[in-house]
Amino acid sequence: xxxxxxxxxxxxxxxxxxxxxxxxxxxxxxxxxxxxxxxxxxxxxxxxxxxxxxxxxxxxxxxxxxxxxxxxxxxxxxxxxxxxxxxxxxxxxxxxxxxxxxxxxxxxxxxxxxxxxxxxxxxxxxxxxxxxxxxxxxxxxxxxxxxxxxxxxxxxxxxxxxxxxxxxxxxxxxxxxxxxxxxxxxxxxxxxxxxxxxxxxxxxxxxxxxxxxxxxxxxxxxxxxxxxxxxxxxxxxxxxxxxxxxxxxxxxxxxxxxxxxxxxxxxxxxxxxxxxxxxxxxxxxxxxxxxxxxxxxxxxxxxxxxxxxxxxxxxxxxxxxxxxxxxxxxxxxxxxxxxxxxxxxxxxxxxxxxxxxxxxxxxxxxxxxxxxxxxxxxxxxxxxxxxxxxxxxxxxxxxxxxxxxx
Numbered sequence: 001x002x003x004x005x006x007x008x009x010x011x012x013x014x015x016x017x018x019x020x021x022x023x024x025x026x027x028x029x030x031x032x033x034x035x036x037x038x039x040x041x042x043x044x045x046x047x048x049x050x051x052x053x054x055x056x057x058x059x060x061x062x063x064x065x066x067x068x069x070x071x072x073x074x075x076x077x078x079x080x081x082x083x084x085x086x087x088x089x090x091x092x093x094x095x096x097x098x099x100x101x102x103x104x105x106x107x108x109x110x111x112x113x114x115x116x117x118x119x120x121x122x123x124x125x126x127x128x129x130x131x132x133x134x135x136x137x138x139x140x141x142x143x144x145x146x147x148x149x150x151x152x153x154x155x156x157x158x159x160x161x162x163x164x165x166x167x168x169x170x171x172x173x174x175x176x177x178x179x180x181x182x183x184x185x186x187x188x189x190x191x192x193x194x195x196x197x198x199x200x201x202x203x204x205x206x207x208x209x210x211x212x213x214x215x216x217x218x219x220x221x222x223x224x225x226x227x228x229x230x231x232x233x234x235x236x237x238x239x240x241x242x243x244x245x246x247x248x249x250x251x252x253x254x255x256x257x258x259x260x261x262x263x264x265x266x267x268x269x270x271x272x273x274x275x276x277x278x279x280x281x282x283x284x285x286x287x288x289x290x291x292x293x294x295x296x297x298x299x300x301x302x303x304x305x306x307x308x309x310x311x312x313x314x315x316x317x318x319x320x321x322x323x324x325x326x327x328x329x330x331x332x333x334x335x336x337x338x339x340x341x342x343x344x345x346x347x348x349x350x351x352x353x354x355x356x357x358x359x360x361x362x363x364x365x366x367x368x369x370x371x372x373x374x375x376x377x378x379x380x381x382x383x384x385x386x387x388x389x390x391x392x393x394x395x396x397x398x399x400x401x402x403x404x405x406x
Contacts, residue, residue: 001223004047004216005073007066007100008084009055009091010338011345011353012381013209015364017084019355020213021047025224030353030366032345046222048078055091055338056145059160062092063099070103080204080220087115087209088135088383089127089153090146094160097179097207101163106205108175110168110197113153114184115211117361118384121185125167126151139245140383145310153181171196190215210362229356231365232332232376235284236394237324239333240293241317241340242382251293254390260287263295270316271295277323284324284331288398289390292320310339318343332397334378334390341379353377359396360389 004021008014014030022028028047052069054062070081083100085093101109114122119131129138134151141148150156157165157179164178170193182193190212197203198219206212238254240247255261260283262276276292283290294313317340325333325348335341345353348370356365356376362384366377378393386392 001046002079002220003077004080004082004220004222005070005076005078006047006049006082006084006213007069007096008049008051009053009062009086009096010381011051011342012336012338012364012379013084013086014049014051015353015355015366015379016210016358016362016381016384017082017213018047018049019358019364019366020210021217021222022355023357024217024222025226026217026222027225028355030355032342032351032353048073048076049084051342053342054096055086057092059092059095063095066096066099067103070100074103080206080216082213082216083109083205083207084213085111085113085207085209086146087113087118087120087211087381088129088138088140088143089113089148089150089156090140090143092160094157094163094165094179097157098161098163100205100207101179104205107177108203108205109179110175110182110203110206111153111165111179112182112184112190112193112206112208112212114189115209116184116186116189117211117214120209120211122153122181122183123185124183125153125181127153142245144243157181171200173201175201184212187215191218194219229367231359231397233398235287235331236289236334236378236390236397237280237284237328237331238289238291238390239317239321239335239340239344240291241314241335241337243294243296244382246385246387247336247382248293249387250385250389251291253387254289254291257391258287259289259291259390261291261293263293264313264317264320265295273316273320273323276320277327280320280324281327284328288394291390292317311343314339314343315347318347322347329375332376332378334380334393336380337382360385360393363389363393 018028027045029045030049052065054065127135136151168180353366353368363380
């Protein structure tokens with residue numbers, strides 16, 4: 001039976017791609033970096049998602065990390081390989097697509113970057129956010145870690161690699177060597193393009209975000225099971241480690257609706273961890289939604305300072321979440337931001353996370369083992385969702401209420 005390997009550059013992205021398969025009953029496992037002995041257990045899963053922490057690397061280092069990881073797993077006999085990319089084209093896109101192409105010794109990498117469900121479309125070789133805003137003119141141009149400087153997908157790729165890239169015809173009989181980039185604006189476009197690639201020419205190397213990954217279960221046959229898991233309910237504890245304006249607006253909207261909101265820092269200094277935890281625990285016992293964000297106002301003057309401070313914040317954040325979970329294990333955790341999520345998983349010694357289903361667009365329910373028990377976790381990338389997302393999510397998990405104030 002077919003097996004798929006997905007290479008992702010951050011944990012939230014790994015989960016929102018893996019859930020495309022898990023929600024269809026296809027056994028899927030997201031393995032954290034450094035998890036022991038990938039090869040001993042992956043026969044259990046039809047889809048394996050391997051995380052390579054390359055989002056914040058220099059392009060040459062990202063190339064080597066992705067290239068080496070694929071080679072390490074080359075004896076596992078995967079039928080298909082998918083290089084997961086960010087839906088806003090952040091990170092080392094050109095370097096990593098070339099790494100996957102070279103590691104598999106393939107002629108062509110088929111790159112379909114759109115995500116229509118999130119209104120991110122590729123039209124005329126340009127990636128648009130919200131349907132009409134070129135990505136380099138969107139909030140992602142101000143990303144403090146990976147600002148997007150090109151809306152042209154070919155220009156963005158060319159900045160990091162000499163591998164030729166071109167806009168591909170959807171039904172070509174043959175493809176040039178290099179990176180074939182496809183325009184797409186709808187899910188039907190995915191099925192048309194993917195159907196030709198998989199069924200007509202037998203392609204087995206793809207790249208894209210969770211958008212095109214959603215189409216693959218309709219194009220490739222996998223073993224499935226009918227297991228259905230209940231949804232968690234109760235209080236929603238939001239831990240927003242992202243500084244993306246979209247996530248911060250979601251925090252603002254929840255606070256305006258009456259949800260208690262706390263901050264990890266004040267005036268550039270961390271607030272006492274025990275105090276923050278006790279405030280969160282107390283609030284979670286009387287409200288439907290509670291929120292903790294970074295409280296960061298200035299992330300540093302240089303790229304190195306930004307990354308160093310981000311790592312410190314993520315680690316501190318993860319310890320507060322772990323303390324909170326010890327005090328209040330029944331509350332549903334909602335962690336926003338890949339760096340915070342990865343720090344939390346490492347703090348708890350989690351080696352694998354199993355995606356369960358997508359609750360709302362870009363919002364993933366997963367489960368993990370801790371202390372011998374299965375526990376639930378909700379995640380999303382910083383740039384996903386409407387401003388009232390927290391309220392919508394609470395109502396998805398619980399009986400509908402007139403408000404989300406608690």
